Amino acid sequence: MRGMDLRYFVRRIGMFFLVIYVAASFNFLIPRLAPGNPIGAITSRMANASAGIENGQAMFEAYRKRFGLDEPIYVQYVKYLWNTVRLDLGQSLSAYPAEVWEIIRPAIGWSIGLIGVSVLLTFALGIAVGALLAWKGTPKIVKAVLPMTMIGGVLPYYLLAMLLLYIFAFTTRLFPMSGAYDSGIPRELSWQYISSIARHAVLPALSIILTSLGGWALTMRGLMVNTVGEDYMLLANAKGLPKRRILWWYSVRNAIPPQVTHLAIALGYVVSGAILVEIVFSYPGLGYQLYMSIVNSDYTVIQGITLVLAVSVGLCVLIIDLIYPRLDPRVTYVVESSG
Amino acid sequence: MDTATLPRATAYNARPTIRGALRRIIAVFKDNQAFTFGVLLLLALYLFGVIGSQVVSPKKADMGANPLNLSPTWEHPLGTDGLGRDMFAVMVIGIPNTFKIGFLAGAVGVAIGTLIGLLAGYYRGVADAFFSSFADVMLVIPTLAILITVSAYVRVVTVEIMAVIVGLLAWPMPARVIRSQTLSLRERLFVEIAKLSGQNDFEIIAFQILPNLTAYLAASFVGAVSAGILAAVGLEVLGLGPQNVPTIGRTLYYAFRYTALFRGMWWWWGPPVVTLAIIFTGLFQMSTALDKYANPRLKGAMRG
Numbered sequence: 001m002r003g004m005d006l007r008y009f010v011r012r013i014g015m016f017f018l019v020i021y022v023a024a025s026f027n028f029l030i031p032r033l034a035p036g037n038p039i040g041a042i043t044s045r046m047a048n049a050s051a052g053i054e055n056g057q058a059m060f061e062a063y064r065k066r067f068g069l070d071e072p073i074y075v076q077y078v079k080y081l082w083n084t085v086r087l088d089l090g091q092s093l094s095a096y097p098a099e100v101w102e103i104i105r106p107a108i109g110w111s112i113g114l115i116g117v118s119v120l121l122t123f124a125l126g127i128a129v130g131a132l133l134a135w136k137g138t139p140k141i142v143k144a145v146l147p148m149t150m151i152g153g154v155l156p157y158y159l160l161a162m163l164l165l166y167i168f169a170f171t172t173r174l175f176p177m178s179g180a181y182d183s184g185i186p187r188e189l190s191w192q193y194i195s196s197i198a199r200h201a202v203l204p205a206l207s208i209i210l211t212s213l214g215g216w217a218l219t220m221r222g223l224m225v226n227t228v229g230e231d232y233m234l235l236a237n238a239k240g241l242p243k244r245r246i247l248w249w250y251s252v253r254n255a256i257p258p259q260v261t262h263l264a265i266a267l268g269y270v271v272s273g274a275i276l277v278e279i280v281f282s283y284p285g286l287g288y289q290l291y292m293s294i295v296n297s298d299y300t301v302i303q304g305i306t307l308v309l310a311v312s313v314g315l316c317v318l319i320i321d322l323i324y325p326r327l328d329p330r331v332t333y334v335v336e337s338s339g
Numbered sequence: 340m341d342t343a344t345l346p347r348a349t350a351y352n353a354r355p356t357i358r359g360a361l362r363r364i365i366a367v368f369k370d371n372q373a374f375t376f377g378v379l380l381l382l383a384l385y386l387f388g389v390i391g392s393q394v395v396s397p398k399k400a401d402m403g404a405n406p407l408n409l410s411p412t413w414e415h416p417l418g419t420d421g422l423g424r425d426m427f428a429v430m431v432i433g434i435p436n437t438f439k440i441g442f443l444a445g446a447v448g449v450a451i452g453t454l455i456g457l458l459a460g461y462y463r464g465v466a467d468a469f470f471s472s473f474a475d476v477m478l479v480i481p482t483l484a485i486l487i488t489v490s491a492y493v494r495v496v497t498v499e500i501m502a503v504i505v506g507l508l509a510w511p512m513p514a515r516v517i518r519s520q521t522l523s524l525r526e527r528l529f530v531e532i533a534k535l536s537g538q539n540d541f542e543i544i545a546f547q548i549l550p551n552l553t554a555y556l557a558a559s560f561v562g563a564v565s566a567g568i569l570a571a572v573g574l575e576v577l578g579l580g581p582q583n584v585p586t587i588g589r590t591l592y593y594a595f596r597y598t599a600l601f602r603g604m605w606w607w608w609g610p611p612v613v614t615l616a617i618i619f620t621g622l623f624q625m626s627t628a629l630d631k632y633a634n635p636r637l638k639g640a641m642r643g
Contacts, residue, residue: 015475022476026485034492154623156569158576159612162591166600265478272483276573280595290484294491294577302491306484314479 009322016318023310024084027303028077089304094296100304104289108308110180111285114201115274118208123263125149126213130220131252137243146217153214157273161207161280168203175203178282204281208274212266219262223255230254257328264320268313275309377624384617385438391431399425400432400585411606418606421597424585430610433585437568437618440502440586444567447506449560452513453552457544459514460521471518474511482508483573490579498581505570512566513559520555524548554632561629565622572615587611 064070071079083090089100129146132138152160169177176182181196227233227250236246275287282288286305293301398404403423411418417426455474459467489504524530525548533547574580575588576595590611594600599607 015472018472019476019479022473023480023485026480027488030485030488031492034489154620155616156572156619158573159615162600162608162612170601268479268481271481272570272573275481275483275487276576279577290487291577294487294579297491299491302488306488309484310480313481317479 012318012321016314019314019317020084020307020311021081023307023314024081027307028080031299031303032073084307089307090300092298092301094293094298094301100300103301104286104304104308107284107286107289107305108312110283111274111278111287112312114204114278114283114285115208115271117201118205118274119263119267119270121205122209122212122216123259125209126216127220127252127256127259129213129217131224131247131255133217134221134224135247135251137247149210149217150214152210153212155211156276157207157211158276158280160211161204161277164203164207165280176200180284200281200283204277204283207277207280208270211273212270215266216259216262220255220259223258224251227251227254257324260320260324260327264317267316271309271313371628373624374628377621377628380617380621380624381438384434384614384621388431388434388438391427392435395425395428395431397428397432399428408602408604410604417610418604420590420593420607421599421602421604422593426590426606426610429585429590430587430614433587433590433611434614436498436581436584437572437587437614439498440505440571441564441568441618443499443502444506444509444571445560445564447503448509448563448567449513449556451507452510452559452563453517453556455510456514456517457521457548460518461525461540461544461548463522467518470514474514474518477508477511478515483570486570486574487577487579490574494579494582498584498586501571501574501581502567505567505574506563509563509566509570513563516555516559517552520552521548524551554629558626558629558632561622561626565619565626568618568622587614 061070069076087101089104092098092100092103095103129149132142133146155163165177168174176199180200181187181193182200185193185196187193232254233246233250236250241250274285275290277283278285278287279291286309290302290305292298293305401424405415405419405423405425407419407423408421409415409419415425415427417430419425420429455470459470485508486505490501493500493504530543530547533543538547571580572586572588572591575586576591578589578592578596580586580589580592588611591608594604594608594611
């Protein structure tokens with residue numbers, strides 16, 4: 001690949017696996033470091049559910065064996081990592097014996113759709129707003145109006161989500177209050193189904209877009225201002241290129257690559273926010289599923305979702321890092337041979 | 340190339356005009372306006388909570404202590420919620436708790452981050468490679484997901500435990516900032532001189548490098564407090580925060596759970612929303628003001 005050598009490639013992939021490894025290790029350690037006895041809590045919950053079980057102690061032992069908790073801790077650790085690699089995340093506790101992966105899988109699509117679309121939109125809008133804010137040729141009126149896009153920036157995601165829900169769904173009933181699509185519509189590739197999905201996604205997506213747009217626009221503006229003093233700008237002006245061409249193809253073009261790096265850094269934060277937005281709108285993605293598992297004390301599903309979230313963010317950052325040299329030809333990761 | 344430029348440079352610095360000095364003071368004041376505004380905003384809110392919680396009897400914030408679902412009256416300035424809590428009492432007790440979580444979490448995060456950043460940046464080598472990769476990995480993993488897992492297991496009881504758990508995951512960002520600054524500072528002339536004059540590593544780090552990081556420490560701290568409150572309230576909204584103590588997030592959690600939004604009980608969900616908006620506006624003002632000192636490249640950009 002251009003601008004990149006094997007060593008960089010391998011290091012980036014290694015970083016990705018390190019993310020998965022650390023996240024998986026957290027998942028392994030947290031329940032075992034937690035005070036109290038999770039397996040005891042689970043069995044006592046089960047005992048409660050079936051109103052008293054004879055031979056509770058025997059069942060407790062059986063469960064310890066079933067979950068491999070009678071083995072030494074390092075054996076448990078290796079087994080756990082191996083199972084994680086095979087996508088075997090164990091079985092749900094609240095919907096036993098359903099596989100955790102089967103519970104998580106349908107939620108992934110909804111989350112990717114919601115977060116993906118909102119992040120891409122925010123990214124594009126942020127670049128446009130930031131560019132117009134920094135550009136000298138922007139009409140005064142536009143410059144006065146644009147900072148309004150930053151009002152949402154001081155609010156946390158979930159607060160804006162609640163406000164939007166109250167104003168646009170509860171009070172004016174312009175948009176649906178919860179869910180990802182209307183029930184009763186056949187789930188097929190029809191106009192009705194797709195428009196229903198779109199209508200349900202508007203408010204959750206808006207909460208994510210409006211809260212993060214201001215930050216993007218501000219950094220973009222800073223980056224744009226930094227390009228002003230560059231030699232290529234002087235040359236472009238001297239050549240008498242049209243102002244718009246200079247704006248988009250010289251100034252903005254050179255400010256975009258650092259923004260992409262910011263995207264990689266901000267992604268984990270955005271996903272954290274999206275979790276809460278999904279809960280506010282009961283949007284059936286990973287965040288909402290996570291909330292339901294907390295309500296049901298379904299620890300295996302909680303851990304599975306944590307892992308899936310870490311892996312997906314890690315994967316996105318990996319992809320960004322790998323395409324970065326294509327965006328910014330000045331950056332090469334090829335180690336120069338001989339000085 | 341002779342030394343002719345040197346005297347001229349000193350002469351220029353030695354004769355500051357009154358107008359120039361005045362302009363600089365005004366500029367600094369202008370820079371600080373946002374900061375001052377942010378501090379005052381937070382201070383006012385905190386004092387409101389502290390004074391209010393002295394006036395109001397904490398019993399009124401208990402469940403069932405008051406009639407249910409009252410809209411604001413003179414007796415209950417912010418009404419009562421669906422479980423019979425006086426909203427005014429809940430807010431004034433909750434505000435200091437939320438501040439406490441944020442500041443404690445920020446302090447823990449910045450302390451750990453600064454220590455790691457200083458040591459990694461100063462000594463470099465294997466430890467640096469290890470901690471930098473670890474910080475990078477931690478920045479990728481969505482912190483909230485880890486926090487949710489932790490709090491799901493450790494049913495958080497007190498405000499302090501909550502703050503420490505949040506703080507323990509808040510160090511990567513400060514560590515990165517402090518490390519990169521330390522990397523550049525350790526190559527500076529004054530560090531060389533300190534070394535030559537026989538200062539040991541501890542003295543160099545503590546007395547030469549650390550004082551030069553004040554702006555970054557302040558910016559990191561405000562950032563960490565902001566992130567700490569954000570994460571803590573997020574957990575509380577999920578019902579994973581401290582139990583039995585009123586916090587802003589927990590109030591929202593109840594408002595959610597008992598559908599205050601759809602019952603038109605604005606006095607239930609409104610006060611926590613407004614409080615959080617004030618807190619984050621204040622912190623945002625402070626952090627943008629501090630960024631100007633911590634990140635001089637932004638200086639021109641912000642004034643546009």
